[in-house]
Amino acid sequence: MKRLIILTLSLLLSSNALARDNFKICWSIYVGWMPWAYGAEQGIVKKWADKYDIEIDVVQINDYIESINQYTSGQFDACTMTNMDALTIPAAGGVDSTALVVGDFSNGNDGVVLKGADSLAAIKGQNVNLVELSVSHYLLARGLDTVGLSERDITVVNTSDADMVAVYGTDDVTAVTTWNPLLNEILSVPNSHKVFDSSQVPGEIIDLLVVNTETLKENPKLGKALTGAWYEIMAIMSAAGDEGITARTAMAEASATDLAGYDAQLASTEMFYTPAAALDLTTSKKLVSTMQNVAEFSFKHGLLGDGADNAGFIGIETPAGTYGNTGNVKLRFDPTYMQMAADGKL
Amino acid sequence: MKRMINFKPAPAFNVMLGLLPFVLLVMAYVVGSDARLELNPNDKLLPGFEQIGAAIDRMAFEPNKRSGDYLLWVDTASSLTRLSLGVLIAAVLGLVVGMLTGALPLVGAGLSPLLTVTSLIPPLALLPVLFIVFGLGELSKVVLIAIGITPFIARDIQRRTLEIPSEQLVKAQTLGANTSQILIRVLLPQLMPRLIDAVRLSLGAGWLFLIAAEAIAATDGLGYRIFLVRRYMSMDVILPYVAWITLLAFMFDQALAWINTRLYPWNAQGGRS
Structure with a gap:
């Protein structure tokens, strides 16, 4: 009985650290994440997954918090979320997570x-x-x-x-x-x-694609495929002329608004259409102080868990330095894959 | 061979059989929780009893760092106030409407169709309307509970009133009683134990409406807390809260049952014979 339960559970836990070729990512409706819907629908994600010989399921979850909870409990390998929720839900829940793609920051949204x-x-x-x-x-x-x-x-x-x-x-x-x-x-x-x-407070509310660190380490292909697909979608949606309009219209419809409404939301969102722009923020010193602000706010509200005795209890690793406890790093901003995209090596 | 329907467990065995599903559930939980905690000691989905104990301690016996309140008790007090008010209003309204529509054909003809229709409206669907009409404060939460269960109680009491043998009413009239005397001296005493039963049955729905209302907009309450900590998946808080709500609901139910047998022993005896 006990063995059976453990077996079933370990099967359910998709965070088991083995090289695999089948992955699931989740997203929820938000202006900065609609590109995933478009990429999945247009087969862009599949194209990149095929290139690296893996399979990626892109699943929409209707409730944002539910999607993060599902990711945290191990049902998904990657999920879209903000920097603050990445710290307070998966990272505080002991799930070592990596920000693979830094997609945009809220600039009035x-x-x-x-x-x-x-x-x-x-x-x-x-x-x-x-x-x-x-x-x-x-x-x-x-x-x-x-x-x-x-x-x-x-x-x-x-x-x-x-x-x-x-x-x-x-x-x-x-x-x-x-x-x-x-x-x-x-x-x-x-x-x-x-x-x-x-x-x-520009650059403080950041929208990310977060991947389970262990899964990413075992399966660099997943990181490459997702990053590659993302910047292909970015190039299409930011293209001048019909191509961009068609893509944004599709995203607008998927989020139950129209092109004008979606463009209005984009106007108050600082999208990083190129990997270079995303890297600027990711590698900046400012990111460390932003994450410090976020961690202090979270600590004050008890979001870092009972074990936390100060705001730096959970280490946050960024290219410009680590904030907090280096022995307990649970959230990482990893520029590796975005850099590959910038260098055209994907 | 003895037929299945004639197998009666001995008293001790009976208790054991009753406990068995609980034991199995707890065991399944412990095994699952251990398996997950082994992989990730900070896992929040299935916290161990230690984590749950620490959370109970923090919520119930330590003042909150920011507000200095003992959260569990503050939440319980505000939830119970809302629930009791809502149920009390529903019980009084339900009794009056039910009794009058059942006892007075004139009132019944006028109100019965309305009562039937209102009892079919799903109260949760009315919630956005209630918020706009009554605001976001305590009032709309109490009103939701009252609206949610009044029609049920009223229809039940109406039914019970109609069930009272007409011989009683005839007899009271031959003894010279007028309408209000019949209502108060003949019908009301017989309806009171039925009202308590109806309230017991509607308490489950009452809790449902209470938690739904608190989940949408609140600053405290049991439902508020559950939906708040859900944001960071604190199952170690949610599980004890659910258990606490279950216990409160059970105690409410038992208290009403006890009141019923104490106040109206003749009703319980009548039921038994």
Whole structure:
């Protein structure tokens, strides 16, 4: 009985460290991740997988957090997520994870909205509706810093993102922090003011493709195929003329908006269309201080786990240096594959 | 040969049989948890009992670092307040509506179709409407619970009222009772134990609505906590919370059953004979 259960479980655990040729990656709907949908649909991912003689399943998960949880529990080899969630969910859960592709950073895609006031300082004493412990929460904390306030000066009301737009219509909701496309929807309500957004803390909310470090180490082919496919998709979607428009229209439709709506979201997203641009951020010193901010925020909110006695409990390795405990590195920014893409070696 | 339906386990064996599924479940969990923890000592999906114990300790017996509150008790207090208020309102409304529609044909003719229709509306589908009408505060959560279970209680009480033998009503009238006397002296006492039974049956739905409402917008509560820590997969907090909710629900149910036998012993005896 016991043996049978262990056997079944170990079969379920796809994180077993063996060279394999069958991989699963997951993604959820967000402006910066729609390229995966397009790449899977157009066979670009398959083309690159074939080139390296492996198979890659690209699976869409409807719920963002659920997709990360699935990845963390070992159901997927790679998943799309933000830098903060990569630290607080898989890394804090002991799953050594590597940011394979640094796709973009939010440059206005996340914002704080107040009703009837146009400066962030007016938020003092208000209830703020947001998805607690998400990047919205982080952005708000960063924003409060800039006006000399702290989280003690407000009350955070945990509100499901699915209901954010609906509750914003009620009278007792006066302040929200959320992301696009909800943000644009909320801003279209009269008397709403965006008082702070992620373009004021550029490069801090980063969207990644995260891969299980062990799997990547055993299977460099997976890293090459995924990175190669990604930059081919990037080249297509950023191309001037019809080719780019067709690709972006497909992505827009897959995320239930239209080309104009999708382009509007792209405008507040700093996409790294070339590996060189992604490498600029990945290898910069700024990434270390960003991750330090994120780790300190996460530690303050108890997201690094019980064992954590300081913000540096989980080591974060970046090309420009490691933040925190070098003996417990669980999140790595690895420029190797993006560099290969930049050098045309994929 | 003795037929299967005549096999009755001896009392001691009966208890053992009842415990067996629980033991098996716990064993399966321990084996699964050990297997995962062996691969990754920080695994969050199936935490070991040690991790769960530490989480219980942290949530229930240590003040929270940021707010200084004992989270489990704060969550429990606010959830139970919402649930009790909602159920209380539903019970009172359900009793009044059920009894009047059952006892007074005039009221029944006017309200029964409405009652039937409202009882068919899925309350969770109304949730966005409730939030807009009643705001995001406590009110909308209590209203959701009340709306969710009132129709069930009202229809049940209406049924029970109609079941009361008409001979009783005739007899009360020949003794000179007027309508309000019949309602209060003949019907109400007989309906009270039925009301408690109906509340017991609707408590499960009450918990469902409570947790659904707390998951959408809240600052505390048992459902809030579960959906909050879900963000970073803290199964070590979620599992004890689920067990705690189950225990609370069980205690509520048993308390109501006990109240019923204490207050209306004649009802329990009638049921037995």
